[in-house]
Amino acid sequence: MSSFTTPVFITPCQHLSIFSAVGADTRAFLQSQLTQDVSLISPSQAAMAGFCTAQGRLWATMLLTPTDQEQQIHGVIAADLMESLLKRLRMFVLRSKVTLGPVPDLQVLGIEVAAADFDVLSSTLEVTLPGAIWQAQMTSCGTWIQVPSANENCRLRLLALTTARQAEQIVDQLGENGKVLTDVNAWKAQDVQAGMAWVEASTQDLFIAQTLNLDLIGGVSFTKGCYPGQEVIARAHYRGTVKRRMHVATIVSPTEVEMKAGMDVFDASDPDNPVGRLINVANTVTKTDEGPVTIWVLFEAPFKSIETASLRVGSSEGPLLTMQPMPYDIAPT
Known part of the structure; x- marks a missing residue:
């Protein structure tokens, strides 16, 4: 065998x-x-x-x-x-x-x-x-x-x-x-x-x-x-009006931070209006005594926000979302 x-x-x-x-x-x-x-x-x-x-x-x-x-x-x-x-x-x-x-x-x-x-x-x-x-x-x-x-x-x-x-x-x-x-x-x-x-x-x-x-x-x-x-x-679908999609991102923090599904996502340049939400969160994936915490998240937001914004969770000064590649194409048609 x-x-x-x-x-x-x-x-x-x-x-x-x-x-x-x-x-x-x-x-x-x-x-x-x-x-x-x-x-x-x-x-x-x-x-x-x-x-x-x-x-x-x-x-x-x-x-x-x-x-x-x-x-x-x-x-x-x-x-x-x-x-x-x-x-x-x-x-x-x-x-x-x-x-x-x-x-x-x-x-x-x-x-x-x-x-x-x-x-x-x-x-x-x-x-x-x-x-x-x-x-x-x-x-x-x-x-x-x-x-x-x-x-x-x-x-x-x-x-x-x-x-x-x-x-x-x-x-x-x-x-x-x-x-x-x-x-x-x-x-x-x-x-x-x-x-x-x-x-x-x-x-x-x-x-x-x-x-x-x-x-x-x-x-x-x-x-x-x-x-x-x-x-x-x-x-x-038929009118081609899908302006928001789900995206993958990580949050890297020197200490553990609590992220929950449903939390608002903000464009740092527009602190009063959330542009999206967290969908799923994997809270404590990577942690070493010397290194930072890495959290993987799915979140939704408009395509235009992804292209131009510095996106943060909870507030415009919250943890930064670092975009990661999607395993399939989500580009608007």
């Missing part, structure tokens, strides 16, 4: 939770509510999606995943949205034959493996793993989905939806080749670097899908039928 070149990192993603939609009308119901074409979800395919208000603002972003039941779909969401999301979705069930609820018996693991070790990981776990982004694979040790990486030529990322026993099985089979990380910020930072946003409780009902680049990572279908907020999202 081939050996691993580097450890496989395993991160329990306690900031994410799983809900279930099950019943004869599951697909039709979700198709009528979400930005994604739910017919794409299959035993080998997962996809991002959004759930919007009638005004087109995102109530939640989610990763839709298959299960071993044709009439059931799972959704991975920010954990602090579970109660509000299910309450709002249930308002629209009416006579549809679908039951919505949390799945407390499943957890989400973030798995990071060197690209060169991908086949070794599959053989070690004795399963077939998804070989492309958004592909899914149901295995004896959970449902696995490959998710974007900032640099997929070096490291690949997978989410595994597992029971506690399956999680133990993964750790046991990897042995000394696996390293369990207790700090989820490293995984969050990779979501940031990959341009993969999660709506949280503090950013609920603030952004349209295009603002969070959901359309650029395949989370919006412009050919499916209607859903709440569809007119707003379609109008921005």
